[in-house]
Amino acid sequence: MRRLFPVTEETAAQARTDGGAPAAPGRAADREWGLAELAAAYAYPDPGPGAPRPWLRANMVSSLDGAAQHEGHSKPISSAADMRIFGTLRALADVVLVGAETVRQEGYRPARARAEFAGARAAAGQAPVPAIAIVSASLDLDFTLPLFTSPLVPTLILTGAAAAPDRVAAAEKAGARVLTAGEGMGVEPARAVEALAGLGHTRLLTEGGPRLLGQLIAAEALDELCLTVSPTLTAGGAQRIAGGPSVAVPHRFELVSLLEEDGFLFGRYRRP
16 A cells, blocks of 8 residues: 655644644545645745745655665656655746756756646746756757757756856757856856846755755755655665765754655755
8 A cells, every 4th residue: 555644743743834734643544645735745935024035945865775876867766656746846846956967867858837736836926837957067968858949938057157158159049048157167056046046936946966966065055855765775886865075064954744655755854
C-alpha cells in the first residue's frame, strides 16, 4: 500500500503553523495526498505587508549513502511520489533556477502547463508555468533544444558581465532573455536572486545541480531545502547534493515537516 502522511503529530502541527495542509492524526494512512494538499503543505511563506521578499528553496534527492545521482542522473534514486512533489514545487514557483551542467545532463525541457494548478497560478498573478533560469558563465548551451525553441514563457539565462558577446547574441537570437548577475565570467548568487526579483519572480526554486546549490549555500542565499531521502544505496563516487568549497561554520536549518511514502522521506527545512 502506498501512503503519504506526516510521520508524527508534532511535525504535522508545525506544518499547520507554517501554512501547511491541516492533518488529523492518521489522516492519510490509506491513501496518497492529493495535489491540492501537497500544494498547501509546500506553500511559500506569506510575504506579509509591503513588497514581497524573494524566497529561494531548493529541491534535491539523495540516496541513503549521500549520492545525488546514479550514473549522472537523479531518476534512478527517485520515485513516483518524489516526482509528484517535484511537479508540485514547480507549480508553486515563479522561476526554476538550474545550473547549465544539470541542463545538459538531465535533458531539461520547458515547464509544462498543468490544468490542476492553472486556477491557483492565475489567482496568484503567475504565468501559466514557471520560467526556467539557467546559470551559465560560458553560455555553452544547445539553443536548438525545446527549452529555447518552444517554451510557454521565455527561458532566462543568468551570466556574468564578461560573458562572450557572440554567445549572448546567440542566446538572445534563440529567444532567451539574458540577465547579468556578476562582474566577471561567473554569476554571483545574491545578484542572481536580485535579478530574478527585479522581473517580479519572488517565489524561487532551484533544482541544482550540486555545484550551483553549493554556491547558493556558501553565499547564504538559500532559505529552504526540500530534501527527498531515497531508501537506496549506490556506493561509487557520485556527487552529494551540494558541492564546492565548505562553509566556515555549518548552516543549521529547522525541520518544518516530514512526510513518508514507500520508504522515501520528504523533509522540508528552513533557515531559522
